[in-house]
Amino acid sequence: MSTPPPTSTQLNSSPLLAWMQLVRLPTVFTALADILLGTQLVVPAEATTSPKALGLLLVASAGLYLAGMVFNDVFDRHRDAVERPGRPLPSGRITLSSAVTLGTVLMIGGVVAAATADGSSSRAGLLVALGLAVCVLAYDGLLKTTPLGPVAMGACRSLNVLLGATIGGSLEALAHGPPLHVAAGLGIYITGVTWFARNEAGSSTRGQLTAAVLLINIGLATLIAFAGMSQTAQQQDTSISVLLLMALIVVSINRKLIAAIRDPRPERVQSGVGILLLSLIMIDATLALAASGRTTPALLIASLLVPALVLKRWIRLT
16 A cells, blocks of 8 residues: 655655755756766767766756756745745745755856866866856746746756767767757757746646647657657667657657646646656657667666656655
8 A cells, every 4th residue: 555645734844855845856857867868869879978977967967957946936936925835935944045055056066067077178068057057047037937938948958968968078069960959859848848837827828838739749749850860770770669659758748738728727737747847758768769779778767757756746846
């Protein structure tokens, strides 16, 4: 018999869970999946990556992502006091100064980790991490409520994939080929996800949701095109499996999104956002299989879904 999730009272009395809620801990595994995917886009199938460099890039991505979650709530604290008073900041479980300190430490630590991971003269890791940090702060502090908000969030996701690809040590390698194609596709996908989630706590219109779903599917189509054209996938005779996996992901996502369009209540929309975010892990795993033709990296990425689903029982994704 499974253990029931903690009650609201139990959650509010746990300082650790308050911090985990502040950083939306389950979703950080989607950022880590991007890094692992990015490495597969630039490292030859027969080569191995430096464990130290990979570890530092994972730390960098986690730091920048978690910092973004913290500053999101810092800037949204007055709005959350009305719409989501149970969040850690408006509820008083975490002080504003503590949140700002944590976000600052995480962001600086993320940039430093990326710079340390990059031993090349191009300083690709440092430059991409700095760009990602600027993009995160621009979204949280300036652009979130503007028409450019979803685009900024999509850019953050694209840069996160490129951050993983900096393990190749070449800044020029990021500007063309697989890294740019995949980063663009995931960026379009997340732009649509952000647009879909824009009014998730209140009243979403069917028109907004429908347009966002269209954009999400354009992003997915871009990624499917990469999976289908991948030379490695064709050589390893895995292209059919990859395309079938992508088709399964697309169908499962759209079933949830269509249900939200038909009945755009907040709980339906939030449920759709949840599957959109967690599906990133399986999308990344499938794309890694297409890029490298190896099952081990793909399974490693897919395994990140386990802790995300476990933590989701107690911590909201949005």
